[in-house]
Amino acid sequence: METKKLSDRFSGKDRESMSNLGFNAMTLFMKLMDIVGGHSRKNFQSLGLKAGQTVIDYGCGPARYIGFASNAVGEKGKVFAVDIHPLAIAKVKEKIEKLSLTNVEAVFAENYTTPLNSETADVVYALDMFHMVEKPEDFLNELSRLVKKEGVIIIEDGHQPRTTTIQKIEQSGCLKIIQETKSHIKCQK
Secondary structure, three states, rough: OOOHHHHHHHHOOOOOOOOOOHHHHHHHHHHHHHHOOOOOHHHHOOOOOOOOOOOEEEEOOOOHHHHHHHHOOOOOOEEEEEEEHHHHHHHHHHHHHHOOOEOOOOOOEEOOOOOOOOOOOOEEEEEOOOOOOHHHHHHHHHHHEEEEEEEEEEEEEOOOOOHHHHHHHHOOOOOOEEEEEOEEEEOOO
């Protein structure tokens, strides 16, 4: 697996990584979207999470969905907030403390690999980030590894056409599309 120097990784030189300034600007923009239009709440409601589930918010960014996810899965459920950016992990930890979220854990991913066990999650969702993934086959294989046999992977197009999202999923060979909505694509192994 190709390894990038840490200094290059967060300099913003590629699609997957962004500078700290870029991350902070994205966080501010997302916060404004939520204040003005409630974007995160509306987007989250379409996921259909249930009490007691284990879910992975892959590419959690500034942790905009983890409060909703924590409430949805309840005290018997678990939320893993995964990201490749150290500032994202810091934001998750801040939000865990601020909201007293006892069922949420921050997980740092190296490239696409997480330290989580295989078949950990009932649901893995990747919202507004798939367009940034440079190696979709590797990424989707990791999501497939993380989801339980009957589990669901939910992928939002992000800033790419739906046809591109579908093409990447089909080319991976590890997932089958089971449902398309206006907001996202649901897949299974």
